[in-house]
Amino acid sequence: MSTADIRARFLAHFEAAGHAAVPSASLLLDDPNLLFVNAGMVPFKPYFLGQETPPYARATSVQKCIRTPDIEDVGKTTRHGTFFEMCGNFSFGDYFKEGAIELAWDLVTKSLDDGGFGLDETRLWPSILHGDDEALELWMKVTGLPAERIVKLGPRENYWSMGVPGPGGPCSEILYDRGPSYGPDGEFATTQRIAMPTELEDRYLEIWNLVFMQDELSAVRSKEDFDIAGQLPKRNIDTGMGLERVAFLLQGRENMYEIDVMFPVIEKAEQLSGKRYGANQADDVRFRVVADHIRSSMMLINDGVTPGNEGRGYVLRRLARRVVRSMRLLGYEDPCLPELMPISRDKMGETYTDLLTNWERISTVAYAEEDAFRATLKSGTSIFDLAAGEVKAAMKSGGAPVFSGDKAFQLHDTYGFPIDLTLEMAAEQGLQVDEEGFRRLMTEQRERAKADAKAKKGSHRNTGAYREIADGMGRSVEFTGYDTVVDEGTVRGIVLGGGVVAAAKEGDDVELVLDRTPFYAEGGGQLADQGVIQLANGAVLEVRDVQSPISGLIVHKVKVLSGEVAAGVAAEAKVDTDRRLAISRSHTATHMVHKAFREALGETATQAGSENSPGRFRFDFSATGSVPASVMADVESRVNAVVLDDLAVHAELMTQREAVASGAMALFGEKYGDQVRVVSVGDWARELCGGTHAQSSGRLGVIKLLGESSIGSGVRRVEALVGTDAYQFLAREHVLVAQLAETLKARPEDLPARVNDLVEKLRAAEKEIEKIRLSQLLAGGAALAAGAADVGGVKVVAHRVEGAGAGDVRTLALDVRGRLPGDAPGVAVIIGVADGKVSVVAAVNDTGRARGLSANTLVRAVAPYVDGRGGGKDDVAQGGGSDASRIDEALAAVTATVAAG
Incomplete structure (x- = not known):
């Protein structure tokens, strides 16, 4: 049986039992506790945690998952893989233990002709949490198996939690006996076990885990050490069947790596x-x-x-x-x-x-x-x-x-x-x-x-106050901001200090929920609206931010400027129109730039993030290297041509499948519902988007790309201006160009060539000045060599040079050494001072080294006097320091060291 067939049979079985088939979510979800989706239940966590109300009582999915803690064990066992698909069925306060057991047992045991997996019942061994007598009785009732065929395991194997306070509960597994060639025979189920013995893991292969989510945990210290505060108000079911494990059993393979898709x-x-x-x-x-x-x-x-x-x-x-x-x-x-x-x-x-x-x-x-x-x-x-x-x-x-x-x-x-x-x-x-x-x-x-x-x-975000308001409303907040920036509503909830309060007074910073609002909550890269809410009782509130902490709820973060706020009071919400229009222009421009980059660079230039601010936006996208200036120019030209075309911007609701068929782009990691909103710029750019936009491309005025840069491996960032901000930027640029043209007495179009010519002339002049300076520096070398002191038969030059850096000092020292008589030992030590830094170079000729003199020794003798250090070889060594006050002592130390050597 192919892996695709197994997947299809699983979904069909549960759809026939009234489950909503939910498509796999992305491997990347906005969850601070997870790097990747690592279990089939992860996309449903808000429902299990009570943060959101599920749109269905029961669901089924085949979820893409990634787990990497056991990466070193990949390939060594039949069980460890990094990517896998988890088949699951979920009940949100609907059926519980008996229903989960019946549905699972029916699927794995019913014949292939009837849409099942046709596994031999004599090879199947259910397991339970030791002490879960209810599960034991239900397994015996549903399957007809005796108690000794049901394995009792400890909490390490058969108790589930998220690792933090929250829901938890006992588990039941379905194990498949692969036979004695995969592990020893012997008593298996009759004895209580803390965990599955290692020597039996390959033989008794876990293919399905049923979690009976019934407990509210107040503390979780380990898999086996936790506190149960009480029972959950609604009991839930979360199951996971490993697609790859079932596939290698049904395909007669030894392990998951040998199945048809691998x-x-x-x-x-x-x-x-x-x-x-x-x-x-x-x-x-x-x-x-x-x-x-x-x-x-x-x-x-x-x-x-x-x-x-x-x-x-x-x-x-x-x-x-x-x-x-x-x-x-x-x-x-x-x-x-x-x-x-x-x-x-x-x-x-x-x-x-x-x-x-x-x-x-x-x-x-x-x-x-x-x-x-x-x-x-x-x-x-x-x-x-x-x-x-x-x-x-x-x-x-x-x-x-x-x-x-x-x-x-x-x-x-x-x-x-x-x-x-x-x-x-x-x-x-x-x-x-x-x-x-x-x-x-x-x-x-x-x-x-x-x-x-x-x-x-830590613990999951406390959304209890928001949940309380949402449950009291009985429906989602109605967002009216696509059609208006002023609307009337009613105060439905006030949150202060993490809890719901009845009222708030002047000066308070609170979170306010209206039953309907034109204020856009931050999301999809678009910043939140700001503005004012005026209440019927005269209170005035300044809206500083808008967020959606749980699905369906829009929360205004406000400052009470005057009066008192209370639930049930009518309100008029007024969005800051100028800010909204500026942000909307930025958002539409982002869609257009995205489309233009995909045209210029190919389909790999996919959006990896954005921020739409008033008059300014940034756009991140996938790219293997920097974007050539010519491409940047082409993209800017393309989007401004679309601005001139004044294409209508329109939005429509459709299913995800219809949206994809229409060519709409969906962004990675974004969470979309069954009904999606597709925003189109004419028939040119089309994306799934919940944000606000300009009415037409012509409303953007002008788009100016400021530049691009790397923000990480394989990701580039473009920053840009739009509308009035872009115009003001270009106006400033025009003034600067005019000033340069006047100063250089050149036409604007000739400025690049003129500036380049000036730069070349400047570089040539700098090179000439450097030659002259070096010539002057070396001109003194002959005089220094001629005036070398005789110290015990050694020609010694110890000299200080003002304004000389390390490079000049080295050049002069080597030049002086070369001018000393070759038939006599010679030493040149030059100390330079520039910008408060001291540079020291010592050079010894061949005759001097033959006598036992060392440039390294000389530098080390000098370094303490200039509060520095240095070293090198016997022929040339160098160092540096920060104290120029004792250079004369340092030069005297050269003579003393040579005399002592």
Whole structure:
């Protein structure tokens, strides 16, 4: 049975049971506690936490997930993978334990002809939390199994929570017995177990976990140590069936890496490397890493991640580089991602068709990262060679042939150099690597990261006050700002100090909820509206910010300027029109610039963020390098041509499927409902967008791009002005150009050539001045050499030069040394002072060195007098300091050192 068929059967089974089929969310959600979506329930968290009211009583989904804590175990077991798909069914206060058990058991056991998975009941073993007698009785009732066929496990295995205060509850798993060839026989279910024995994990494979969310947790100290405050007001169901695990069972494969959507990558890797999968364990692990990480990297890039050195970007970088490294260890050293990733695209694209439409961007990002890593391997090899050379030099003095753990860690952490490559190269040079030290540093780094994440994690945001107001209203706040900037409504709630209050007085800063409002809440890159709310009782409120803390609620952050605010009072809301229009122009301009960059650079130039402010906007987009000035000019010309065309800007509501079919762009990580709003600039630019916009492109006046820059690996930022702000900028530029033209007596169009000519002349004059200055400096060299003092048969020049920097001092010292008689020992020490800094250079001729004189010794003798330090070789050494008050003593020290030598 194909993976696609398993997915379809799962969804069809639950749709037939009245579940709403919910599409997979992006791997990237706005959740401060998560780097990626790591479980099927994550998109439904607001419902489980009571932050939002679910639009359905029961739902089902097949959710894309990424988990990376066990990345080092990928390929070594049948269970660990970074990207996976979690099939789930969810009940929000609807059915509970019995319903969840019945639905799951029915699907896994009913025949293939009836739409099920047809698994043999004799191989299935349910598990429960030890002590959950209700679940035990229900499993026996639904399945007809005796109590001894139901495994009792402790909370480490069978109790679920989010790791913080909030909902939790016992679990039940469905385990599949793969037979004695995968683990020992013996009593399995009759004894209470704390956790599944390691030796049985491959044999009794967990394929489905049913979470009975019934408890309110007040504290969670660990998987097994938590406090239950009481029961949840509504009991929920959250289940997760691993698609890949069920696929390898139904396809008769040994592990998840061999299923139909992954094994073709291994087959291609076999062709490229000449190695055979199944020949030895070490290579098999590498093949599996390749198959898993290729898919994970592709799916992450598709959802908007670009390689970087921290956060999500670092995870992607690590995955992609482990593919390249694994192929290298398999013997293939040419670029491999262009060979392997299209295989994964073709298989996964059967379900995720956006992989095909986004392929140009995905491949550009992936292949550029491999090129960068191949360059890193070269530089890392050079760094390794230097470090290895130091170890070998130390061995001559009795040192151990050990490459230190901190050096290995530095190569890994700073340069992205894999530890297995360090081990391999060290072995080639007869060195050992302090792996224990390396692992210790890696563990310390992980612990620091965990501590940081824990500090940031905390409890989920307290939205109780907002929830209370929303529940009291019984419906969402009506936003009327698309059609008007002035509207009437009624005060429905006041929040002060995190709680709902009955009233607020003059001077208070409060959060206010109206039943309808024209004020736009910040979102989608657009800043919030500002303005004034006047109440029927005479109170006046200044609106400083507008947010939407929970779905369906618009909250005005206000200052009570006068009067008193109370619930139930009628209100007139007035948006600051000038600010709104300026922001709307910026938002429309952002859409237009996005479209123009995609025309100029291709489909890879996808928006990665934006901010729409009054008269100004910034636009972030994916790009592998800087944008040429010619492209910037073309984009600016294109959008201003559209401004002149005065295209109508209009919005319409449609389903997501209709929106995609119409060519509308959707942004990565954005959360869209079933009904989406599509904003179009004529028939040219079309995007999913909830923001406000100008009525036509002509209302923008003019768009001026100020420039572009890098804000991270693979992401560029363009900043721009629009409307009056752009006009004022251009007016200032015009004045500056006019002033330059007047000063240089040139026409504006001739200014670039004229300025360039002046710059060239200035550079030529500076070079000539430098020649003259150097000539004058060296002119004194002959006199200094001729006047050299005789110190014990050594010709010594010790001289101070004012206004000379380090370069001049070195040049003069070498010139003087060259002018000293070659048949006599000679020393030249020059001390220069420039901008408060002291520079020292000592130079000794060949005869002087033969006598035992050293430039290094002379510099070290001088350095303390100028509060500095220095050193070098016997022929030339240099140093510097910060105290010029004792230079005469320093020069005397030269003579004394030569005399003593």
